[in-house]
Every structure is written in structure tokens, then in C-alpha cells.
Amino acid sequence: MNLTTSSFPHFTLLTRANWVRFNRILAWAMLITPVLQFFARANLVYALLVDFGLLLAHGILSLILFGLPKVKRQKFTFSMHVMGFRWHVLSPRNEFLLTGYRMAQAISVLPLLFIPGARWLALLMFYPSLRMPVSFIQHLYRAMSFAFQRWGIKYLDASLVVCIYLFFFFANLLRA
Numbered sequence: 001m002n003l004t005t006s007s008f009p010h011f012t013l014l015t016r017a018n019w020v021r022f023n024r025i026l027a028w029a030m031l032i033t034p035v036l037q038f039f040a041r042a043n044l045v046y047a048l049l050v051d052f053g054l055l056l057a058h059g060i061l062s063l064i065l066f067g068l069p070k071v072k073r074q075k076f077t078f079s080m081h082v083m084g085f086r087w088h089v090l091s092p093r094n095e096f097l098l099t100g101y102r103m104a105q106a107i108s109v110l111p112l113l114f115i116p117g118a119r120w121l122a123l124l125m126f127y128p129s130l131r132m133p134v135s136f137i138q139h140l141y142r143a144m145s146f147a148f149q150r151w152g153i154k155y156l157d158a159s160l161v162v163c164i165y166l167f168f169f170f171a172n173l174l175r176a
Helices: 015-041 044-066 092-108 110-114 116-126 124-128 132-149 160-174
Strands: none
Touching: 015 044, 015 160, 044 092, 044 160, 092 110, 092 124, 092 132, 110 116, 116 124, 124 132, 132 160
């Protein structure tokens, strides 16, 4: 009997590929929750808390897995990494990361609004906060485009999914 071999397959859950899959599951959960909340007639406050929790989990995991958007030959660009501006031509992947990063910037400002001495810092992030709805739509559109490309689906347009998402999101807000 050989003790060095095992009849059980070796499978590790904590691989980067599995974390990326889990992050995609979080993203799909965020995409379908407005539809589920609409048909379940969920309470808006609890529904928004669930959506915010999914958004935070997905955002934090995305930052850990994929990092910040990058510009060739530069590690840090103040205009992009602090202010959220895009002065350079970025690859499609980095453009996608930048839309998600802008949303993270806008969300990170929220705690500053409740600290009396630090409210002026929130003005520093005014542009990403003002641009958050546009960044969200761009991020969702690019995510769906990448997903359809990965799956080889050419007959569906990502803008259709974005429109369906926005319809159910606003229907939930109006129903409340």
C-alpha cells in the first residue's frame, strides 16, 4: 500500500479563479435582485441594503482581485487615481476597471460626510460622486459586453440588459 497517493482528488477552494467566479456570482446577483425584488414586492429599505451589501462585497473583491486601472509606463496618475479623470487612452480592460473604480471613489466619500471636520475632503471627490450614475451604466454595459463576448453570444446587445435592469430598478423605486 502506497501512502503517498490519495484516492481523493485534490481541490482547493481558495484559488484566484474561484474567487473570480465568486465575484461574477456577486455581480450577477446584483443584476437580478431588482427583478426579484419587484416580483416579490420587497421592502425598499431592505432591498437597498441588500443591494448595497452586494455592491460593497463585489467592489472590495474586485479591487483585491484586479487592482486599480493602469496607464502604460506610469504606476500612479493623480488625475485618474484620485480625481477619476481619464486623460490617457486606456485599454478596454482598464477602461472597465476605471468605471468600477469611480464608483468605489464615490462610495468612499460617504463616511466623510458624517465627520464634521472632514467634509471639505468630500469636495475633493465631487467629480466621481457626480458621475456615479453614468459610471454605473458604463460599468454595467461593459460587463455585459465582456460576458457576452466570453460566452460567444453575438445576437444579444448589452444595452438591452442595461435597459431591463434600469426599468426594474426604477420600477422598484416608484412602487415604494
